[in-house]
Amino acid sequence: MTIGIGHYGGEWDKLRALIEVAFSAPWSEAQLETEQKVWEPGRSIVAADGDELVGHTGAFSFEMTVPGGQVAAAGVTMVGVVATHRRRGILRDLMRQQLTDLRDAGVPLAVLTASEPVIYGRFGYGLASDHQEITIKKSSRELRKVAGVEDVQVRFADPQESLERTAAFHNAQALTRPGMFQHNENFQYYVTHDNVVTDLRGASPLRCVLAERDGELVGYSHYRTRRTDKGFVDVARVHSSDLAAHAALWQFLLDPDLLSETKYEQLPSDDPLLYLLVDPRAAHATTLDGIWARLTDVGPALAARTYSEDVDVVLGIEDDFLPWNAGSWHLTGNQKGATCEKTDRTPDLVLGVRELATVYLGRPSLALLGAAGLVEEKTEGALEATSRAFVSARAPWMDTGF
Numbered sequence: 001m002t003i004g005i006g007h008y009g010g011e012w013d014k015l016r017a018l019i020e021v022a023f024s025a026p027w028s029e030a031q032l033e034t035e036q037k038v039w040e041p042g043r044s045i046v047a048a049d050g051d052e053l054v055g056h057t058g059a060f061s062f063e064m065t066v067p068g069g070q071v072a073a074a075g076v077t078m079v080g081v082v083a084t085h086r087r088r089g090i091l092r093d094l095m096r097q098q099l100t101d102l103r104d105a106g107v108p109l110a111v112l113t114a115s116e117p118v119i120y121g122r123f124g125y126g127l128a129s130d131h132q133e134i135t136i137k138k139s140s141r142e143l144r145k146v147a148g149v150e151d152v153q154v155r156f157a158d159p160q161e162s163l164e165r166t167a168a169f170h171n172a173q174a175l176t177r178p179g180m181f182q183h184n185e186n187f188q189y190y191v192t193h194d195n196v197v198t199d200l201r202g203a204s205p206l207r208c209v210l211a212e213r214d215g216e217l218v219g220y221s222h223y224r225t226r227r228t229d230k231g232f233v234d235v236a237r238v239h240s241s242d243l244a245a246h247a248a249l250w251q252f253l254l255d256p257d258l259l260s261e262t263k264y265e266q267l268p269s270d271d272p273l274l275y276l277l278v279d280p281r282a283a284h285a286t287t288l289d290g291i292w293a294r295l296t297d298v299g300p301a302l303a304a305r306t307y308s309e310d311v312d313v314v315l316g317i318e319d320d321f322l323p324w325n326a327g328s329w330h331l332t333g334n335q336k337g338a339t340c341e342k343t344d345r346t347p348d349l350v351l352g353v354r355e356l357a358t359v360y361l362g363r364p365s366l367a368l369l370g371a372a373g374l375v376e377e378k379t380e381g382a383l384e385a386t387s388r389a390f391v392s393a394r395a396p397w398m399d400t401g402f
Contacts, residue, residue, distance in 0.1 A: 003047050003048070003049055003054065003055075003085070003088065003090055003093075004047070004048045004049075005045065005046075005047050005090075005093045005094060005097050006045070006046065006048070006097075007042075007044065007045055007046075008041065008044035008045065008046040008056070009041075010053075012036050012039065014053060015039075015044065015046075015053065015056065016032060016036075017053075018046075018053040018054070018055075018056055018080070018082065019035075019056065019078055019080065021082050021083075022055075022056070022080030022081060022082050022083075023080055030193070034189070034190060034193045035078075037186055037189055037190065037193075038060065038186045038187065038189070038190050039058065039078075040058065040059065040060060040061060043058050043059040043060070043061070043074070044056065044057075044058045044078075045057050045058070045094055045097050045098050045101070046094075047081065047085070047090045047093065047094055049085065054081060054082045054084070054085040054090065055080065055081040055082070055085065055090045055091065055094055056078055056079070056080055056094070057076060057077075057078065057079045057094045057095065057098050058076070058077050058078045058079075059074035059075060059076050059077060059098065059102070059110070060074065060075035060077060060187075060402060061074065061075075062074065062075050062111070062181040062182070063181060063182045064109065064111065064179070064180070064181040065174055065175055065176070065177060065178050065179065065180050065181070066109075066178050066304060066305040066360070066361060066362075067178055067305045067306055067307070067308070067361070067362050067392040067393075068305050068306025068307075068335070068337075069304060069305060069306065070175070070182075071108060071109050071301065071304040071305070072106065072107045072108070072109070073107065073109040073110065073111055073181065074098075074102050074107050074109070074110045074111070075111055075112070075181070075402045076098070076110055076111065076112035077112070077402055079091070079094070079112070081094075091119070092122075092123070095123045095321075096123075096321065096322075098110070099123070099124075099294065099296050099321075099322055100296075100322070102296045103296040103297045103322070103324070106300070107296060108295060108296055108297040108298075108300040108301035108304060109293060109294070109295060109296065109301055109304075109360075110125075110293070110294040110296055111128070111291050111292065111293050111294070112125065112291075112292050112294075113290070113291070113292065113398070113401055113402065114289065114292050117289060117292065120292055120294075121354055122321075123294065123321055124294050124295070124319060124321050124322065124352075124353045124354050124357065125292040125293065125294045125354065125357060126292065126293060126294070126353075126354040126355060126356070126357035126358030126359075126360075127289050127290075127291075127292055127358055128179070128290075128291045128292065128293035128357060128358055128359075128360055128361045128363070128396060129178075129179045129289075129290035129291040129361055129363065129395070129396040129397060129398050130269055130287050130288060130289055130290050130363075131265075131266045131267055131268055131269055131287075131288055131290050131397060131398065132266075132267040132268070132269055132271070132274070132283070132285040132286065132287060132288070133263075133264070133265045133266075133267075133285070133286045133287075133288050134263065134264050134267050134273075134283040134284060134285050134286075135261055135262070135263050135283075135284045136254055136261060136262045136263075136277070136282050136283055136284070137260065137261045137282070138254070138255070138256070138259070138260055138261060138262075140277070140279045140281075140282035141254035141255055141262070141282070142277070142278040142279070143247060143250065143251060143254070143276045143277060143278065144276050144277075144278060146243055146244055146247040146276065147244065148242075148243075148244035149244050149247050149248050149251070151213055151214075151244065152211050152212070152213050152218065152219075152244055152245050152248035153211070153212050153213070154209050154210070154211050154248055154249060154251075154252045155209065155210055155212070156207070156208070156209055156210075157208045157209065157210045157220075158208065159192045159206050159207070159208040159222060160192060162208055162210060162220070163188055163192060165210075165217055165220075166208065166210075166217075166220045166222075166239075167183050167188045169217055169219075169220060169239060169241075170183055170239055171183060173239050173241070174399075176394070177268075177394045177395075177396070177397055178361040178362050178392050178394065178396035178397075179290065179291050179361050179396035179397045179398050179399075180397060180398075180399055180400075181400070183400070187400070190402075191222070191236075191237070191400060192206060192222070201226075201228060202226045202227045202228040203224045203225070203226045203234065204224050204225045204226070205224070206222055206223075206224055206236065207222070207223055207224060207225070208220060208221070208222055209221050209223075209249065209252060211240065211245045211248050211249050213244075213245070218240060218241045218242060218244075218245035219238070219239055219240030219241060219245035219246060219248070219249050220238075220239060220249075221235065221236075221237065221238045221239075221249050221252075221253060222235075222236040222237050223235045223236055223253060224236065225256065225259060230260050230261070231256075231258060231259040231260055232256075232259050232260060232261045232262060232263055233253055233254075233256045233259055233261070233262040233263065234263055235253055235262065235263065235264035237266070237399060237400075238250070238253070238264070239399075243272060246272060246273070247276060250273055250276070265288070266290075266397075266398065266399060266401075267283075267285070268395060268397040268399075269287065269395050269397075270394065270395040290396075290397065290398035291361065291396065291398045292357075293357040293358075293360055293361065294353075294357055295325065295353060295356060295357050295360065296322065297324070297325070298317055298319075298325045298329055298340065298353070298356070299329060299340045299341060299342065300340075301340075301360065302329070302331050302333075302338060302340035302360075303333075303337075303338050303339055303340045304338075305333075305338065305360070306333060306334070306335050306336065306337060306338060307333040307334055307335065307338060307389040307390065308335065308388065308389055308390075308391055308392065308393070309334070309385070309388050309389045310333075310334045310389070311331060311332065311333050311334070311338075311385070311386055311389035311390075312331075312332045313330075313331055313348045313349060313382055313385070313386045314328050314329065314330050314331075314343060314345045314346065314347045314348045314349075315328070315329045315331055315347060315348070315349055315350075315351065315356070315386075316328050316347030316349065316350035316351070316378075317329060317351065317352070317353055317356060318350070318351070318352045318353065319352070319353040321353075322353070325353055327342060328342065328343045328344065328345055328346070328347050329341065329342060329343065330342075330343040330345060333389070346378065347378055348377075348378055348379035348382035348386075349366070349375055349376065349377055349378065349379075349382050349383060349386060350375070350376040350378060351366075351369070351374065351375040351376070352374070355369050355374050355375060359387075359390045360390075361392065361396035362390065362391055362392025362393075362394075362395070362396050363391070363392070363395055363396055365387045365390070365391055366383060366386055366387035366390055367383055367384055367387035368387075370383045370387075
C-alpha cells in the first residue's frame with residue numbers, strides 16, 4: 001500500500017497514540033499535557049498507511065538569534081516512524097516535505113536536537129552548537145573573588161509568580177547570543193512545567209532564585225533538588241546580565257544544604273564559571289551536542305546574519321536533498337549586514353550544505369572543517385578569510401531543549 005505524506009488535520013489524541021508508540025516511552029499525563037500546550041497543529045506533517053498514522057514530524061515557530069540579529073526558525077520536534085514501517089523512506093519523505101514547506105513559507109532555518117545524530121546529517125543538518133555537562137562536588141565549589149558580588153542579593157521566588165520578570169529577562173538575554181530563541185507564552189509554560197525532557201525521579205518541585213541589585217533583576221536560576229542514590233542540585237538554567245550576578249548565583253547553587261554536588265547539563269562552552277573555579281578540574285565537564293541546524297534557503301539565511309569581518313566570497317554549495325540550494329552563491333557582508341545571491345561565477349570555496357549549517361551560528365570555524373577535508377579551497381586565502389568572518393563573538397548556545 002502507498003504511504004501518504006501530508007499535513008495533519010486531526011486531533012491530538014490520535015497523534016498522541018502515534019508518538020507514544022514511535023518513541024517507545026510511556027509519558028505521564030503531565031508531560032503529555034505540556035506537549036499539547038506547545039503543539040502547533042499547522043506545523044504537523046504525517047505519514048499515513050490507509051487510516052493508520054505511521055510517521056510524524058512537527059515544528060515550533062521560533063525567533064532565533066543569529067550573529068547580528070534574529071531569523072525565523074523552525075524547531076523540529078516529535079519526529080518518529082513506527083517500528084513496523086521503518087526503512088521504507090518514510091522519514092526521508094517527511095523531512096523533505098517539512099523543509100520544502102518551510103522554504104516556501106519564508107523560514108530559512110530549521111533546527112533540532114538529535115536523539116540519533118547520524119540520522120539527520122543525511123538530510124543536511126550540521127552540528128551548530130555544543131555545551132558542557134558538569135558535575136561539581138561541594139568540596140570543590142570554591143570560586144575566585146569577583147568584584148561586586150556582595151552587592152547582589154539572591155532570594156527565593158515562586159517560578160510562576162516571577163515568570164513575567166524572568167521571561168522578559170530571558171528574552172533580553174536571548175538577543176545577545178546565537179542559538180537562543182525568544183520564549184513566547186507557550187514556551188514560558190513549557191520551561192516551568194514538567195515536560196518530556198525532564199526525568200522527575202526523586203526530584204523536588206521546580207525552584208527559582210532571583211539575583212537583584214538595588215531591586216533590579218540582574219539574573220535568575222531555575223533548579224531542582226534531587227535525592228536518588230545521592231542528593232544533588234539539578235540546575236535547569238542560569239541567566240545573568242553581568243559577571244557579579246553570575247558569580248552570586250553560582251555561589252548559591254554550589255553550596256547546597258545536605259546535598260553533595262551540583263549538576264548542570266547545558267552550561268555554555270564559553271561560560272566564565274569554567275574559569276572562576278579555583279580548582280580547574282572541579283567541573284568534570286563533558287562536551288555534548290546542542291543545536292543541529294539546516295538551511296532551508298541558503299541565500300536568505302546567509303543574508304539574515306552579519307559577519308565579524310568584511311567578506312566577499314563565492315560559495316559553491318552542494319545539496320542533493322534540496323536542489324534549489326545547490327550551486328554558486330555570492331556572499332558579501334560585514335558587521336552591518338549582508339547580501340547573498342545566486343551567481344554563475346566560479347566558487348572560491350566548495351562545501352556541503354551540512355558544513356555550511358555547522359558554522360552558520362558562529363562555531364566552530366570553516367578553517368577547522370577545511371583541515372578535516374570538508375571544505376575545498378579554490379581561491380588561495382579564501383578559506384582563512386571567510387572563516388574569520390563567520391565566527392561569532394559569543395559561542396552559540398542552546399539554553400532550552402525542545
